Amino acid sequence: MSHPFPRPARETVAAACACVLAFVLDAGVVSRSGVGAAVLAGGVLALGAVAVALSAYRSGRTWQVCALCVAVAVLSSLTTALVGHTVSQRTPGWTELLGLLGLLCVVCRYGQRWPLVLSVVPLFVAVTRLEDRAPGLTELPLIGSVHRLFTLPAVGCILLGGYLRTEDGRRRAAAERVRQSERLDLARDLHDHVSHHVTAVVVLAQAGEQIAGRSPETVREVFTDIERSGQEGLVAMGRMVRLLRDAGGGGAPAPATPVMTTVEELVRRFPGPGQHAWLDVADGTDGAAWSPQVARSVERVVQEGLTNIRKHARTATTVHVALGTEEDRLVVRVRNDAAGQQRGRARFRHSGFGLLGLSERVAELGGELTSGPMPEGGWELAASLPLR
The missing domain is CATH 3.30.565.10 (Histidine kinase-like ATPase, C-terminal domain)
Incomplete structure (x- = not known):
């Protein structure tokens, strides 16, 4: 039986469409030369770096992400310098801008202290320098009056990453409180149920030891009670194990006794x-x-x-x-x-x-x-x- 592919999230689809649109815009206006190819290649590299950074953060490779961000920022700055010394483009590299902004947001959300600082500084510089690739942007209405145009989206992505980082911390704290509450409930149930039955077994065994030589019939009743208490303890332990294993709560609830x-x-x-x-x-x-x-x-x-x-x-x-x-x-x-x-x-x-x-x-x-x-x-x- 074949399994259908999982449907991607709406945010993923929207981001992919924006990246494709930016790449099409860049491909339509760059010069047909090595410089234009470098601009397109820089955009693809920046977008790929976002995916690699997300994967690396999931596995805890923070410093590798830092090295990747520095490399992408340096290559972007070299491409900007190349464009400035040869021929200006009619695009700053919208694909590359999206990739660099995405890296800024991801690093500010998941990065640790020093790797974060060492990553954000070169990325921020690379984003602000993209404006130098397309002098024609200053002639556009409204945009032309804004000095250092690309500073605004860079700052916005840094703030967005910080906000998401704060929200992640709040969610982790809430989840930890829930887990702590669940651990306390399980600890209480473990003591209340299992300790109750184990205590009964120990007390009966000690009583049987004292009366073993005086009343064989009573000893037989004691052993019967020990077996019953042990069986009840095993049932209680099995119930707790099921609660631990069925974390999703998909199983049917046990019937409640008045x-x-x-x-x-x-x-x-x-x-x-x-x-x-x-x-x-x-x-x-x-x-x-x-x-x-x-x-x-x-x-x-x-x-x-x-x-x-x-x-x-x-x-x-x-x-x-x-x-x-x-x-x-x-x-x-x-x-x-x-x-x-x-x-x-x-x-x-x-x-x-x-x-x-x-x-x-x-x-x-x-x-x-x-x-x-x-x-x-x-x-x-x-x-x-x-x-x-």
Whole structure:
């Protein structure tokens, strides 16, 4: 099956038409001599240099472009001197003018500091000297009253290149902000999802180690839970890999699970040996009315709170998750009754990334996140999120 050629951009077509028209004008009026051929050859060389410069900048060859610009400018100045010492033309070389102006614009847009300066100066001189090739231009109405006529387009192309350079910088900065935001989201999701399941596997394995000699039946249940948590972790990791690979977002979105269902499932699966967990949802708290951002944040708060209890609250026997509203804000609380740490080896190190990412997520919605001990004992993680 044959593939059609891509359609060129309108700007490319317009530039090509302008170059062809300029070349036809030059070819129609230059003298039939070696000088005229030099004028035409200089125009073709200047236009070709623009294409070569664009290609070189894409591959990072800045100094090669500088050398090319200097060579083109020197050849243009030599051609101008040749015309001045032999016979003046009826054209300054419109094709060559377009090429030199194009080089000025490209260099000012993509060039680095010193290569840019070393390129712009000879190109600017070459453009301003083109006027010397056609003394007849001074006899034209309006144009004849403008001193150093070709200085204006040269300055205009330098300014245009600088403007495009500024816009490129703004677009790169905006793209970097978007990429940074995406990286933060992925880092949060990686911690929230994968860390949650890995933590469950580690906790169950450590529990199995302690009860292996006392209750073989319980150990069998523990291994079943370990397998289930591992499978869920693999599913979460596969979902994140798909998000990374499908950068274009062309795939069909995964079906969304209601936030209340997800929270209930997290609480139901949480309790380990000797633990009890329950969920309280205040009257009038409707998860279906929340925005996707609020619903996602609620799920992450509950998940992070339960994960931290597994990691660090070894003496917790009861865990209480509460969802309610206070005025126009949604309040999520995850509490445990851990009175202190048991003796023995530490299960996990405090990375700090979980609460940091959660604080950023809540703050983006205009909410507040707090974490600390309760007066009556135990620990509480609480988030307050605006509903509007």
